[in-house]
Each structure stands twice: as structure tokens, then as C-alpha cells.
Amino acid sequence: MANDELRILEVENCVSLVEIVAKDEVATEEVNTERIIFQSLTLLRLWNLPKLRCIYPGMLILKWPKLQKLDVLHCEVLRFFATEFQNSPDSHLEDRNSFPTDQQESVSLRKVTPHLENLCLGKEEAMMITQGKLQIDLQLGLVKLQRFDESDVFLFVFVSNEAVPQPSIEKIEVVDSAFEEIFPSQMPDINFPQILSQPKGLKLQNLPQLNYIGLEHNWMNPILENLETLYVWECECLTILIPSIVRIHKLNYLFTSSTASNLGVLKEMHVSNCQSIKEIFETEEGDGPNVHMIIFEQLQVLTLSSLPALENFYSGSSTLNFPSLKQVAVNVCYRMKFFCIDY
Structure with missing residues (x-):
């Protein structure tokens, strides 16, 4: 395919875009096969694409063996990767082309992007983690969370299913959001301490409503023991950090x-x-x-x-x-x- 040498793909602010690769741009003999497209892709950024449903609407299973950075923001109806349902011979063509996000089966990042290092997600995309649609089951250098509302709770992103392999995260960034606190005074009744005790770096940037980070709470001691760097920028309401x-x-x-x-x-x-x-x-x-x-x-x-x-x-x-x-x-x-x- 002509796009096999593509290394960087950035698509932003295209409000009517529905697909990245049109189905008729792929050779007919390849349509019904499992094939890696964008096999050299190392960076994929998709921002503000409210109608984007998929990368490719056909029956190709998307696997990106060289992808290192995935940055997705405000793509509310995007299916990250093809699923077994989408690619099933028993599924109808119209189902494949209009497959709703809330029916997407669980996708393992370890299987489709084994060399991913940086994962950047907005609120809508992070919801796929809590819904069990997206498994962050690999070692990541960075998880970046962006554009969350004041009604959101930071830790909901790390609600996990014990049956699903958990990620190893070296650094967490939270940017351009309306969180009022990061870590609450009481440890929430969710399974996340193992994940949050691993990062060595925490970056908070442009959080104008942030009142507390919460690292002073007793239950945060295991996290503090591994923390090497904390970077804070433009958080003018903070009182403790x-x-x-x-x-x-x-x-x-x-x-x-x-x-x-x-x-x-x-x-x-x-x-x-x-x-x-x-x-x-x-x-x-x-x-x-x-x-x-x-x-x-x-x-x-x-x-x-x-x-x-x-x-x-x-x-x-x-x-x-x-x-x-x-x-x-x-x-x-x-x-x-x-x-x-x-x-």
C-alpha cells in the first residue's frame, strides 16, 4: 500500500470527517483480509473530530507495530481499532460501517500497539477505559489526560478490572482541565493503588480550578516513595503542593x-x-x-x-x-x- 511508509499522521479540527482512509482507496483484493495498514506509523494525533467513526471502515484489522505515540482528543464516536464483531463474516455491511462505540468489544493495546510509549486521551476517550472497551495492558512512559470538566473525578480513569492486565506507567500528566482536586482525602474504593504507585513523575499544567493535589494524605505515602519529579504550571488556586x-x-x-x-x-x-x-x-x-x-x-x-x-x-x-x-x-x-x- 502507498501509505506503508507514513510515519506521522495528524488530523485536527475537521468537523465533518467520518473516516481517515476511504474504503475504495484500498485494493479490492485486500478489502476482506487481515492486514496491517500504516505499518510504519510512529505518531497518530486525532483532535476535535466529532464525527470520526473509524480509521478505515472495511474488514482490515488495524495493527500498528511501530506506533509510539497515540494522541486522541474530542473524538466522541471513534472506534480505536477494528473488533471481532466488526470483522465477523456474519456481520452486515451496514453494521460494519456504522458500528456504535458503545458496542465496541474490548481492545488490548498490547496486541495492536505493542511498542506504544505515550498515550494521550481526552475525557471521551478515557471513558472507554472505565467501560472496559480499551485495555491499557502494557508498559507506558507517559499517560496524558486532557480537557476534563469540573464535574469529573481524576481517579475514575484508573478504575480497573482485576481480571484485566494492568499497565505500568512511568509518568502521568494532567493538562487543560477543570479538576478541583487530584487525590481526595479518603482513598476511593477502587482498584488503582498498584497503578498509581508506579509513576516517578507527575505533571499538572493549566488547571485553573485546582485547589488541592492531595499528596499530603496518609494513603498517598506509597506513591510519594517513588515520586522523583512533580511539575506544576498555571494552577493559581493551589494551597498545598x-x-x-x-x-x-x-x-x-x-x-x-x-x-x-x-x-x-x-x-x-x-x-x-x-x-x-x-x-x-x-x-x-x-x-x-x-x-x-x-x-x-x-x-x-x-x-x-x-x-x-x-x-x-x-x-x-x-x-x-x-x-x-x-x-x-x-x-x-x-x-x-x-x-x-x-x-
Whole structure:
């Protein structure tokens, strides 16, 4: 096929588009066979295609052995891949061409995209996971979730069926959404801790209604133990979070001392352009003299920059220990008098 060498396919904002490959563009002898199309495809992005039903309406089973990134947003009626029902000889032609999404059988990403690394989904596409239509049953470098409403709960995406193989996720990104919180105070009664305890990175970007991340909750300790990086951008309503932090103007502090004690694998801490932060640690009740030692076992780089309200790093009485620290930079922190208070 002529499209066998295609490596990147991006289709956006085509409100009337129904199919990517028209059926008559495939040779007649190939129509009723199982065949890999776009076999060299490494990136597929489908954005804002409200009428898109399928990649190809015929009986080809879509398998993309080289696909590394799949980015799908606002494709409400899309069937990701052909299904057994769609390709069944007993199904009628009109059924194949108008197969509804809510009847799609479960699709295993491990089988159709074995080398997928990055998966980016909008709300409508993520619903296929909770409905059991899409199995994320492989190792992924990144899962990115985008364009969710204020009524949505972040964790619903990770509701899982114990009978289905679970993914291994290295990094989670949540962007351009109206979540008010990420992790609630009480652990939900769903099977997700195994999934969420794996990521080493969490990125939150453009979440204007986010009030809490929730990493300070006790049930989050297993997740904190593996977290190496946290990146936050344009979340102006936050009151509690863990670094790295960039341009968050309404914060008073970054995290509590008890939360910090769980950050044993944090390697870099960068805090900059946060206009209201007065201290990095918030002192908690019970932080009496010599209560405990807070150890950043693997922290190597600490940067504090353009923090006009910062008065100190920590005002409590616990001992801070940085055994691996190699580099410290403090710039434009004019009100900072003490790194910590000596009791």
C-alpha cells in the first residue's frame, strides 16, 4: 500500500470527517483480509473530530507495530481499532460501517500497539477505559489526560478490572482541565493503588480550578516513595503542593513537614516565580523541639528563585538533613532571613 511508509499522521479540527482512509482507496483484493495498514506509523494525533467513526471502515484489522505515540482528543464516536464483531463474516455491511462505540468489544493495546510509549486521551476517550472497551495492558512512559470538566473525578480513569492486565506507567500528566482536586482525602474504593504507585513523575499544567493535589494524605505515602519529579504550571488556586513549582502566585507554602519526610527519592527541587510563598515547609502542630529529622536522602539540586515573599525554607524545629546535596542557588529572595530557625 502507498501509505506503508507514513510515519506521522495528524488530523485536527475537521468537523465533518467520518473516516481517515476511504474504503475504495484500498485494493479490492485486500478489502476482506487481515492486514496491517500504516505499518510504519510512529505518531497518530486525532483532535476535535466529532464525527470520526473509524480509521478505515472495511474488514482490515488495524495493527500498528511501530506506533509510539497515540494522541486522541474530542473524538466522541471513534472506534480505536477494528473488533471481532466488526470483522465477523456474519456481520452486515451496514453494521460494519456504522458500528456504535458503545458496542465496541474490548481492545488490548498490547496486541495492536505493542511498542506504544505515550498515550494521550481526552475525557471521551478515557471513558472507554472505565467501560472496559480499551485495555491499557502494557508498559507506558507517559499517560496524558486532557480537557476534563469540573464535574469529573481524576481517579475514575484508573478504575480497573482485576481480571484485566494492568499497565505500568512511568509518568502521568494532567493538562487543560477543570479538576478541583487530584487525590481526595479518603482513598476511593477502587482498584488503582498498584497503578498509581508506579509513576516517578507527575505533571499538572493549566488547571485553573485546582485547589488541592492531595499528596499530603496518609494513603498517598506509597506513591510519594517513588515520586522523583512533580511539575506544576498555571494552577493559581493551589494551597498545598510539592515541588518542582513554577509561576504559582497564590501559594503560601509548598508542603507540610510530614509530607516532606516521605520524599526520599526526590532528586531536584526547583521553586521559582511564586509571588506569595512565605516558606517552603509549613510547620505543623506537634513540630516541637527535636521532634524528628527530615531527610532528603537523594536531593542533589535545590534552587529558590524570584520568591519575593519567602522568609525562610522551614520555620519548624525538626532537623533538616541533605546528605546528597551538591548545588544550592538562591536568587531574588530579598525577604529571606534564615534558611531554617536554629533552636
